[in-house]
Amino acid sequence: MQTRFQGRVWTFGDDISTDHIIAGKYLGTTDPKIFAEHAFEAVDPTWAKKVQPGDLIVAGANFGCGSSREQAPIALRTLGIAAILANSFARIFFRNAINLGFPVIECAGLRDRVKPGDGIELDLASGEVRLPSGEIMRFTALPPNVLEILEAGGLVPKLRKELAQKSSPALT
C-alpha cells in the first residue's frame, strides 16, 4: 500500500455533503466516469477538469455528510485524488472511502494552515503531514481494523483473501 503522498491541495469548508460532491441527477448510471466528470459541479462547474491525479483534498468538519451514495468517494477516487484530509468525516462517507482503499485522514486544524494550491506531504505510516513551511503536523492513526482494510486495498480484496483462506484445503 502506498503510504507516502505528495500533492497539491484543494480546500473545502465545513459540512460538505455528498450532494455537493455528486448531485442526485447523475446517479442513474453505474459508470464511474460520469460521477467523476460531475464531481463538485454544484461548487465549481469546472473543478473536475482542473484536478490532477495525485492532488489532495483538505476540508473542514463533517466532510461527506448526507446521502450514503458511494458514488461520492468513487467520483473523487476516479479523478485521481490521492487522499482526503479533514477536521472530521461523516460516518458513511468515511466507511465508503476506506472500503474503496481510499485514504481518509482526520487531521484537526490542518484546514486553517493550508491554502489552495499548496504542496503538502502526507505520511500514513508515521502519521505526519508536512506543510509548505516545513512544519510538521501529526494526526491520530487510523484504528487497526480500518488500517487493515486500507492495507488490503479495500474491503473487497480483504474479503476475497479471507474467503480464499477459509476454503483452502491446506488450512482445514
Added chain:
Amino acid sequence: MSEKILARASHAESVHPGQIVDGDVDLLYMHEMLAMALMPFNEIGTMKVWDPEKIVVTLDHWVPPPTPEIAKMHQTIRDFCHKQGIRRFHDVGDHGIVHQLIVERGYAHPGDLVIGSDSHTNMVGAVGAFAAGIGATDTAAVMATGRLWLRVPETIRVEIRGKLADRTGAKDVILKVIGTTGDDGARYAAVEFTGPTVKEFPMNERFVLCNMTTEMGAKVGMIEADSITKKYLAHPGVPFQPIESDEDASFAKTFTFDVDGMGPQVACPSNPANLKPVEDVEGTKIDVAFLGSCTNARIEDLRIAADLLRGEKVAPGVRFQITPASQIIYRQALKEGLVEVFLDAGATFTSSTCGPCFGGHLGVLAGDEVCISSTNRNYPGRMGSPQAQVYLASPWTVTASAIRGKITDPRKV
C-alpha cells in the same frame, strides 16, 4: 439500548463504546443501490447471498424509471432477486420508499440489527431496532457474509418534554434539535429519544424523529419500544420482544428540550441546521411546495394536507406536489378521498418515489425557484439546480405555504 443489541448480534456478553464488533445482521434491505453493490459482490465471489430470507429489496429512487439506463438497472435488480431467491422483492407497483416499506410491512422488530443501503435507515430505529445506513461496498459485504463490522457508538440521550403549540409536530421538534446540536452534533453516535412528549407521539411522528438523526450525523436513532410500538407492529407472526435502556445506562451526553408552546420551525437554505422559527421567514415567496419523502409523506401527513386544502386552492403560480411514501399509503389516500381534495385544490399527486427529494426526477427545481419541502435535506443542488433555495418544514407549514404562495405560519390559515 444499542449496546445490548450489538452485544447480542456479536455474541458477546457486553460491549462498550469505541469497541469494534462484527455483528450478525438480522435484516439487510436495499433499493437501487443494489445495482452499485453488484460489482463488488461479484468480485467477493461467494456467488450466493448469505440468506435470501433476511433480505428485502424494493425500487424507490427512480420509480417509474425515467431513462432507458435506469429501466435496465431495474431489470438487473429484478433478475438478481429472482436468481438469488429473494422473495421479499417489492417491484414497481408494490413499492414504497424503502424505510417506510420496511416498517409498514413489519419487517423490522425491536432488538434487531438492521442494515440498510441508505442514509435514512435511522428511521427504522423508531421501532426499537439498531438500524444503520451503509454504502455499496458494505452492502456487498453483508450480502456475501451476513456480517458487518461496527464501532459501538456512544449514546446521546435526547429528552423532549412539554406540549407543542397547535399545528406543530415531530418535524418541528427534530428541526429544533438539529438546529441546536448542529448537523454533526451526533456524529458517529446513537441518539436515543425519550421524555413525555416522545412517549405520547404516535409511530408516524417517532419515525420523523429517528429519520432525521441522520441530519445530526448519527449512526442510529432509537426509541424504546412500548405499547404504541407493539400495536403498530401487530402483524401476524411478528414476535415482539422489546429491548430497554437500563436504569443505570450511561450516556455520553443528555440534551433536554422543553418544547412547551413551541411553534413551527423552518430549516433555511442550505443546511438542515440553519434553523429559524416560522415567524422569521414568513412572507418569503415560494414557487414550489413538496410534500413527500421518507421523512413526512405518511397517511397522517397526507391527512394534514387535505384538512388544510379542503375548500382552498393552491396559490396561482405555485406547484404543489404530493408524493406518498409508499403505494400502501397511496391506496389509503384514495380510499379516504384525500386524492380528490388534492386535485380539487390544484395540487398534483404522484406514485410513490424518492425522486424529487434527491433531485433525481419527477419534479426537480430550476435555479431561480424557491421551494418549501417536507423532506430532510437542503444542501445546494439537493432538489435540482444548485442555485435553487430549499426550506424544510412540517406538512402543516408546507401546505399552508402552498395555499398562500409564501412561507406561512400554519396556525394562521
